[in-house]
Amino acid sequence: MCIEFGREICGDLSHAETREWIVTNGMGGYASGTVAGLLTRRYHGLLVAALKPPLGRTLLLTKLDEMALYDGQAYALYTDRWANDIVAPQGYRHIERFTLEGTIPTWRFAYANALVEKRIWMQQGANTTYVQYTLKRATQPLTLTLKALVNYRDYHGSTQSNGWGMSIDPISQGISVIAYPDATPIYLLSDRATVTPAHNWYYNFELAIEQYRGLSDREDHLHAATFEVTLHPGEAVTFVASTEKQPNLDGETALKLRRTQEQRLINLWKGNQPGNGNHGNTPAWVNRLVLAADQFIVDRPLPDEPSGKTIIAGYHWFGDWGRDTMISLPGLTIATGRAEIARAILRTFANYVDQGMLPNRFPDADEQPEYNTVDATLWYFEALRLYYNATDDDELLRELFPVLADMIDWHCRGTRYNIHLDSADGLLYAGEAGVQLTWMDAKVGDWVVTPRIGKPIEINA
Structure with a gap:
């Protein structure tokens, strides 16, 4: 290894x-x-x-x-x-x-x-x-x-x-x-x-x-x-x-x-594989991926939930981003046999939902979360779906259902950054001048490099 x-x-x-x-x-x-x-x-x-x-x-x-x-x-x-x-x-x-x-x-x-x-x-x-x-x-x-x-x-x-x-x-x-x-x-x-x-x-x-x-x-x-x-x-x-x-x-x-912690992570992955969990001949690179996956999973304690979890978007300088967290959650947690971590992440982010939106990122200086993302909320639904498919966790689904309903309601009637459902065609519209909302989020000063105001294709696919 x-x-x-x-x-x-x-x-x-x-x-x-x-x-x-x-x-x-x-x-x-x-x-x-x-x-x-x-x-x-x-x-x-x-x-x-x-x-x-x-x-x-x-x-x-x-x-x-x-x-x-x-x-x-x-x-x-x-x-x-x-x-x-x-x-x-x-x-x-x-x-x-x-x-x-x-x-x-x-x-x-x-x-x-x-x-x-x-x-x-x-x-x-x-x-x-x-x-x-x-x-x-x-x-x-x-x-x-x-x-x-x-x-x-x-x-x-x-x-x-x-x-x-x-x-x-x-x-x-x-x-x-x-x-x-x-x-x-x-x-x-x-x-x-x-x-x-x-x-x-x-x-x-x-x-x-x-x-x-x-x-x-x-x-x-x-x-x-x-x-x-x-x-x-x-x-x-x-x-x-x-x-x-x-x-x-x-x-x-x-x-x-x-070393015991590392072996525990590998054993969790092996135990989550089809069959009897006997994967002694697993290629070394797979074990390395399992250990590398863990390096991105970190604590995000909340006042009433000290065991809150999140995912770092990358080292060295990234913090935790809503979009990146939800996209990577299935591979870093469910695929590695750590569904309880996925559950903790989903519950943690539910605490930050505001006007039906998941945060885009958490600034380093302990400021309020930034919500300039049109797709993080949508990825939250997808991450929860994959988690539920793997666990049949009805309890979590019941707990989060009011949050999900609130997200849908806000998107239907309209939330910040002109994100709203267009009743004419049923597509999501997003964007206003000076704000980047999709994964193409480069911004230099006040210049949004790729504004994408309208109905981005991957948002409505």
Whole structure:
């Protein structure tokens, strides 16, 4: 079930920096980067926390700069690109192999006769990232130092330090970082490494993809602490970044929980297949799809429904969109044996119906939902139909029937954006100047690129 790259990819920066990985926490938060370990996007980071799930995504821990001292020599495991395309150090040259084990990115760094293995994963349901290092092979002890580079900004943003002073305090087994008085604390911890607090800004990281996109491509990050540990062959150390004050620091237990969660998802899919559920010969790519499907399913808690669910429209920068959620719901939930998640999503979105319409999107800044979509409501009916066909859930149908009737009533008599049923031909009309309502929704300033005012064909098909 692994995706694997050898030295031919990992040792070539032009390839290694274009292979990206992502791990998620089921809340909208994630960790993401490149195989090379190089930052190329403003969206990369080891802890991008969803502070208001599933949104409020905030870059907290950018990266770890790792050095290994072995047999009297210092080796960099990390790679940085600075202003004017200067790449230093070039730790990617030591990557022997990169493997995606389920959803867990894993690197093997080789230098001299030593081999260090690195894994990254997140705790499900928590803004907590684990980075574990294991000395797999060596003839003597190896000392590992980790420089933790932090930030505190919206994940769409960019930081220039400008003398920004964060509060960094030692705590048991690590440090806490508070960016400003009302900020959520960041806890950087380790099960066995010693920690030395710091406060040094690193300037002018260059982000190649942002440069390509024509956006701001320089950023500063704060070195908040250095963690250090000496490992003997077979030993491991775990680094944890979290918004939780006391996360589990037992790396082996946390890793086992993540792997158990992945196996549970695969078993749910297998149990939902025709026959006796014995699908031991399932191609590995199918299992990967099942696990990838789960990465898009996230929490959207409601005041009276803390177990609310939704679907992220895509990483890195999309939130949850009504149209995308309803289109993808059958494949991500019903086909994977998770009808209860589909049910939760349908109930969650029913709470946001307004004037007979499903939201188009939820803005990042925790504002009111935007309703500029003519088809999300129609896709809701289709998603519910497919759910009911798979489950015969009469109880949910009875619960949602008043919502469905209200949707139909609003569309018949007319709702916002001039969406209404034309009594002359029975077709849905939609649109007014300055508003995009279909999937062709590009808008630049006040210019709607594809207005489509009238009776779009796919809306009435």
